[in-house]
Amino acid sequence: MSDSATQGIKTVLHPVSDLAAAKAVYSALLGTEPTVDSEYYVGFDAAGQHIGLVPSGPQGPTQSVAYWHVPDIEAKLAEVTAAGATIKEPTRDVGNGRLVATVTDPDGNLLGLLQDS
Structure with a gap:
């Protein structure tokens, strides 16, 4: 893996x-x-x-967001944007070291990424 x-x-x-x-x-x-x-x-x-x-x-x-938990949010953002996703909201800390970001796939579906510290 x-x-x-x-x-x-x-x-x-x-x-x-x-x-x-x-x-x-x-x-x-x-x-x-x-x-x-x-x-x-x-x-x-x-x-x-x-x-x-x-x-x-x-x-x-404005819509429900499913968050995929990842060990390294910046690495995953780089991977998915290289594959064709577009960053909607860049990485931000939402408290207690939890980082979130959202991207859209080529069809506009919203995907969330979440990294716990």
């Missing part, structure tokens, strides 16, 4: 217009309460995946 092989999709973020309403639906769907519950983010850990709810709008995402 290559050093830059992905570790699979482990994080999916969904944009929502009403965090409280979405939290109720996802709590019922997943059969668990959120592990993170704030005014700007609600997150659930279920069956080895992290499902996050984020406010949509001018500053937030």
Whole structure:
């Protein structure tokens, strides 16, 4: 296995217009309460995946994003852009050393990359 092989999709973020309403639906769907519950983010850990709810709008995402976990985000960005992907959002730290970036494939599908420190 290559050093830059992905570790699979482990994080999916969904944009929502009403965090409280979405939290109720996802709590019922997943059969668990959120592990993170704030005014700007609600997150659930279920069956080895992290499902996050984020406010949509001018500053937030407009579509769901599945994040592929990778050991080296910059190396993976270089690989996928050389293969034809386009960077949508460059690498940024979202807290606790977690790095995220998004790219689009040649058909415009949004792909997320995530590296934990």
